[in-house]
Amino acid sequence: MQLLDTIRETAALPQEKALSLPGQAYSDDALFAHECQTMLKQGWHCLGRCDEVASAGDFFTADLLGEPLLVVRGDDDVIRVLSNLCRHRAMPLAEGSGNADKFICSYHAWSYSRDGALRNAARMKNTALDMKSCRLPEYRSEEWRGFIYVSLDDDAPPLAPTLAGLEGIVAPYHVEDFQIVHSAEEVWHCNWKCLVENFMEGYHLSVVHPVTLHGYTPTALSRKFEGGEGFTGYHANYPQSTPPRGTGHPALTTEQRHRSSLFCVYPCQVVSQAANLLVSLSLQPLSPSSVRVRWTLSVWEDELDTATIAQRVALWEEVNREDREKLERLQPGLASSRADAGPLAPADYEGTIHDFHGYLARSLG
Numbered sequence: 307m308q309l310l311d312t313i314r315e316t317a318a319l320p321q322e323k324a325l326s327l328p329g330q331a332y333s334d335d336a337l338f339a340h341e342c343q344t345m346l347k348q349g350w351h352c353l354g355r356c357d358e359v360a361s362a363g364d365f366f367t368a369d370l371l372g373e374p375l376l377v378v379r380g381d382d383d384v385i386r387v388l389s390n391l392c393r394h395r396a397m398p399l400a401e402g403s404g405n406a407d408k409f410i411c412s413y414h415a416w417s418y419s420r421d422g423a424l425r426n427a428a429r430m431k432n433t434a435l436d437m438k439s440c441r442l443p444e445y446r447s448e449e450w451r452g453f454i455y456v457s458l459d460d461d462a463p464p465l466a467p468t469l470a471g472l473e474g475i476v477a478p479y480h481v482e483d484f485q486i487v488h489s490a491e492e493v494w495h496c497n498w499k500c501l502v503e504n505f506m507e508g509y510h511l512s513v514v515h516p517v518t519l520h521g522y523t524p525t526a527l528s529r530k531f532e533g534g535e536g537f538t539g540y541h542a543n544y545p546q547s548t549p550p551r552g553t554g555h556p557a558l559t560t561e562q563r564h565r566s567s568l569f570c571v572y573p574c575q576v577v578s579q580a581a582n583l584l585v586s587l588s589l590q591p592l593s594p595s596s597v598r599v600r601w602t603l604s605v606w607e608d609e610l611d612t613a614t615i616a617q618r619v620a621l622w623e624e625v626n627r628e629d630r631e632k633l634e635r636l637q638p639g640l641a642s643s644r645a646d647a648g649p650l651a652p653a654d655y656e657g658t659i660h661d662f663h664g665y666l667a668r669s670l671g
């Protein structure tokens with residue numbers, strides 16, 4: 307595929323000569339199918355936060371690249387990601403979220419334990435069913451800093467080692483101790499990679515978010531930090547003249563309290579980490595021009611009162627609306643034969659996009 311060569315060549319450019327990808331990379335059906343079969347299938351995808359399933363039996367469902375998933379905490383306290391399809395004739399088993407002692411299929415009432423083992427199947431004596439071995443298939447999953455990840459590939463290399471270089475940046479915030487207070491799901495009509503690139507660059511902040519973000523995180527103060535095998539990111543520093551925005555963990559330094567760190571866990575999670583606020587978007591690609599976005603907002607202990615939390619949720623709804631408006635206007639033109647590659651801004655502003663292209667080149671085979 308010619309497009310794969312273009313991605314490789316673009317990724318190999320030195321930073322000072324970095325280019326965007328041509329529009330075709332964000333609109334081509336064959337490339338999207340290839341992404342699904344390779345990088346997206348093998349990659350680690352954030353499904354949500356561990357405290358969304360805080361107690362045994364807590365569950366939520368998800369759909370990732372056409373795979374119906376059931377995330378559930380077992381009686382042994384382990385969070386598992388199971389196939390959400392009944393082993394009889396593939397009826398979807400659980401819906402939405404909640405707490406369940408067992409999962410009962412709505413079709414012929416087979417029932418499953420919280421760890422996916424088949425518990426009961428009526429009138430199935432003298433059939434091909436082996437009660438002992440029948441269970442919901444389990445996907446590879448990992449927990450990292452309070453996030454739950456899944457890979458659809460049983461042989462995917464582990465996630466955590468690829469994020470080693472990110473630990474120093476996020477560990478001081480104690481990300482794993484943040485508590486979720488809000489989640490929402492929406493479908494954006496844009497390519498998933500455009501959303502990653504948009505979230506990861508500080509170049510647009512002052513232009514697209516003049517009221518919502520510019521005062522705290524102006525473009526001019528964006529500083530990229532070094533990326534690694536599984537991530538890239540930058541610090542969105544606050545102007546010295548602005549008051550601190552939160553305290554967070556008592557051991558945080560003044561500098562750490564005076565910025566938001568934005569990072570991408572490849573391929574599909576983008577995060578904004580501040581002293582007392584953690585926002586994460588999980589992107590679930592649906593087609594070359596549509597992506598389901600599940601986002602969560604978590605807070606540090608009880609630092610923010612209910613009214614302030616509502617304000618922060620409203621702010622992020624507005625920020626997302628501003629980004630979405632731009633990305634949905636961008637998308638139709640990307641199929642144009644004239645949507646050629648353009649030069650990227652210097653590393654502090656768009657170097658994260660160049661890092662992301664390096665990941666694409668490594669992962670698309």
Ligand code: FES
Nearest residue numbers: 392394395411414
């Ligand atoms: S499909 Fe679930 S019991 Fe038949």
Ligand SMILES: [Fe+2]
Nearest residue numbers: 504505514629
């Ligand atoms: Fe934005």
